[in-house]
Amino acid sequence: xxxxxxxxxxxxxxxxxxxxxxxxxxxxxxxxxxxxxxxxxxxxxxxxxxxxxxxxxxxxxxxxxxxxxxxxxxxxxxxxxxxxxxxxxxxxxxxxxxxxxxxxxxxxxxxxxxxxxxxxxxxxxxxxxxxxxxxxxxxxxxxxxxxxxxxxxxxxxxxxxxxxxxxxxxxxxxxxxxxxxxxxxxxxxxxxxxxxxxxxxxxxxxxxxxxxxxxxxxxxxxxxxxxxxxxxxxxxxxxxxxxxxxxxxxxxxxxxxxxxxxxxxxxxxxxxxxxxxxxxxxxx
Amino acid sequence: xxxxxxxxxxxxxxxxxxxxxxxxxxxxxxxxxxxxxxxxxxxxxxxxxxxxxxxxxxxxxxxxxxxxxxxxxxxxxxxxxxxxxxxxxxxxxxxxxxxxxxxxxxxxxxxxxxxxxxxxxxxxxxxxxxxxxxxxxxxxxxxxxxxxxxxxxxxxxxxxxxxxxxxxxxxxxxxxxxxxxxxxxxxxxxxxxxxxxxxxxxxxxxxxxxxxxxxxxxxxxxxxxxxxxxxxxxxxxxxxxxxxxxxxxxxxxxxxxxxxxxxxxxxxxxxxxxxxxxxxxxxxxxxxxxxxxxxxxxxxxxxx
Numbered sequence: 081x082x083x084x085x086x087x088x089x090x091x092x093x094x095x096x097x098x099x100x101x102x103x104x105x106x107x108x109x110x111x112x113x114x115x116x117x118x119x120x121x122x123x124x125x126x127x128x129x130x131x132x133x134x135x136x137x138x139x140x141x142x143x144x145x146x147x148x149x150x151x152x153x154x155x156x157x158x159x160x161x162x163x164x165x166x167x168x169x170x171x172x173x174x175x176x177x178x179x180x181x182x183x184x185x186x187x188x189x190x191x192x193x194x195x196x197x198x199x200x201x202x203x204x205x206x207x208x209x210x211x212x213x214x215x216x217x218x219x220x221x222x223x224x225x226x227x228x229x230x231x232x233x234x235x236x237x238x239x240x241x242x243x244x245x246x247x248x249x250x251x252x253x254x255x256x257x258x259x260x261x262x263x264x265x266x267x268x269x270x271x272x273x274x275x276x277x278x279x280x281x282x283x284x285x286x287x288x289x290x291x292x293x294x295x296x297x298x299x300x301x302x303x304x305x306x307x308x309x310x311x312x313x314x315x316x317x318x319x320x321x322x323x324x325x326x327x328x329x330x331x332x333x334x335x336x337x338x339x340x341x342x343x344x345x346x347x348x349x350x351x352x353x354x355x356x357x358x359x360x361x362x363x364x
Numbered sequence: 365x366x367x368x369x370x371x372x373x374x375x376x377x378x379x380x381x382x383x384x385x386x387x388x389x390x391x392x393x394x395x396x397x398x399x400x401x402x403x404x405x406x407x408x409x410x411x412x413x414x415x416x417x418x419x420x421x422x423x424x425x426x427x428x429x430x431x432x433x434x435x436x437x438x439x440x441x442x443x444x445x446x447x448x449x450x451x452x453x454x455x456x457x458x459x460x461x462x463x464x465x466x467x468x469x470x471x472x473x474x475x476x477x478x479x480x481x482x483x484x485x486x487x488x489x490x491x492x493x494x495x496x497x498x499x500x501x502x503x504x505x506x507x508x509x510x511x512x513x514x515x516x517x518x519x520x521x522x523x524x525x526x527x528x529x530x531x532x533x534x535x536x537x538x539x540x541x542x543x544x545x546x547x548x549x550x551x552x553x554x555x556x557x558x559x560x561x562x563x564x565x566x567x568x569x570x571x572x573x574x575x576x577x578x579x580x581x582x583x584x585x586x587x588x589x590x591x592x593x594x595x596x597x598x599x600x601x602x603x604x605x606x607x608x609x610x611x612x613x614x615x616x617x618x619x620x621x622x623x624x625x626x627x628x629x630x631x632x633x634x635x636x637x638x639x640x641x642x643x644x645x646x647x648x649x650x651x652x653x654x655x656x657x658x659x660x661x662x663x664x665x666x667x668x
Binding site for chain 2: 350
């Protein structure tokens with residue numbers, strides 16, 4: 081808008097410069113994923129041709145079928161789906177009441193508690209996982225998806241409290257006041273009025289947790305040593321350790337499969353995720 | 365008129381039906397059980413001779429001496445410093461450049477800006493382990509490795525991306541920047557869009573050059589966002605070890621062994637629980653000190 085009166089040759093040169101600057105940036109971000117795709121579609125012979133065969137001449141899906149059927153990646157994918165989903169739902173369920181209290185109830189120590197939760201979020205998993213590993217061992221929860229899921233939930237709770245607080249802040253209080261006047265209790269108002277109105281915020285919190293859980297490596301790596309229970313992150317780590325030059329195309333297919341679900345969810349629901357990330361940013 | 369006294373009440377009164385405590389209970393329990401008690405326990409373990417294999421632990425200061433006196437720690441801390449400073453600077457600088465370009469593109473209604481945002485963000489949703497595995501294939505020093513075979517195509521000599529200690533650190537930083545930039549980009553993009561347009565219009569009247577506008581308007585307006593971003597990205601990078609373990613495993617030698625990875629190795633490869641707890645607490649203290657240090661530069665009175 082500021083440039084409308086002087087919009088001429090200078091502006092067009094600036095537009096061209098914008099694209100010229102974006103081009104190498106896009107190449108940097110896109111090339112690794114395209115290379116992975118290229119490798120995963122090649123035969124072993126074409127892998128050895130390197131960059132000269134960027135577009136495979138005999139593209140094949142055999143790598144995917146082989147990894148899925150012979151290397152157990154079907155199971156790993158399913159384990160990841162289960163752990164990520166239950167972890168995300170659990171974190172949102174636990175965080176929601178507290179987020180509501182932080183959004184609506186004015187009580188002493190509220191700002192300090194909220195900052196405390198932010199500080200907790202910065203604690204490295206490594207610090208707490210050493211003792212937690214021992215507790216899980218004593219409770220007999222090592223090697224179980226249940227114990228692993230509990231840790232996924234606890235890892236997601238702090239950031240989820242903040243995301244949901246921001247989502248509840250956006251629900252007009254007037255609507256709740258009407259419910260109060262009608263004699264609804266606070267809990268009932270929360271469930272029947274606030275939660276449905278904050279649905280987009282709840283969904284974006286679930287999705288963000290899903291994506292973070294999908295990437296989770298440290299927790300399952302420490303908790304689960306038997307491969308039948310592994311999520312895909314641990315599986316590709318193990319698979320890459322055993323990979324050789326002649327299995328590069330299989331590793332590429334496995335790696336792409338660990339990326340695709342997160343990528344698809346992200347592209348489809350991008351608006352919600354960007355919204356969740358930026359709402360946190362603006363509020364600081 | 366007298367029928368609606370409720371509306372004029374301050375929010376506090378509506379809550380006469382009980383305080384916030386039942387609401388806070390689930391999160392309170394989670395944080396106590398999964399964060400506070402373990403942190404205290406890690407602190408306690410650091411003062412013992414506990415090992416992962418369940419031997420009875422006794423009070424001991426040996427772990428501190430062994431960990432803090434170890435010659436490896438100096439190397440690890442230097443690696444961590446280089447890795448964190450370079451990765452955070454790289455992510456924030458590149459994130460800022462992309463955010464500026466995308467905001468400019470959107471202001472002038474240039475097509476393709478959503479696509480740019482999507483492609484950069486796509487790297488961010490990739491699991492850290494997959495990221496490490498992916499870059500290991502890109503940096504492969506076999507004749508068919510992605511980067512090296514491309515270099516050969518254009519007649520350049522190959523680079524020892526992973527076997528040369530110095531280059532290995534560069535490779536790890538590149539992979540980290542590739543994945544993490546999106547986070548800085550999206551936060552700075554949001555902050556850029558909140559800058560008051562009239563500031564730039566006033567600058568246009570004063571015939572300010574683009575560089576002057578960036579230096580005297582954009583950067584000061586972004587100060588809080590940049591600092592908050594620096595804290596978050598720095599803490600995340602300090603705690604990163606999945607990319608490193610998958611890409612170089614800390615090697616060659618200890619060339620890319622950062623503190624988070626060193627802690628992991630001490631506990632789960634060396635079975636030294638006490639030593640690992642010492643390192644974990646060191647990691648926590650470094651994160652906290654760095655976060656507080658950056659937060660001190662935040663402008664006062666903007667308590668949002």
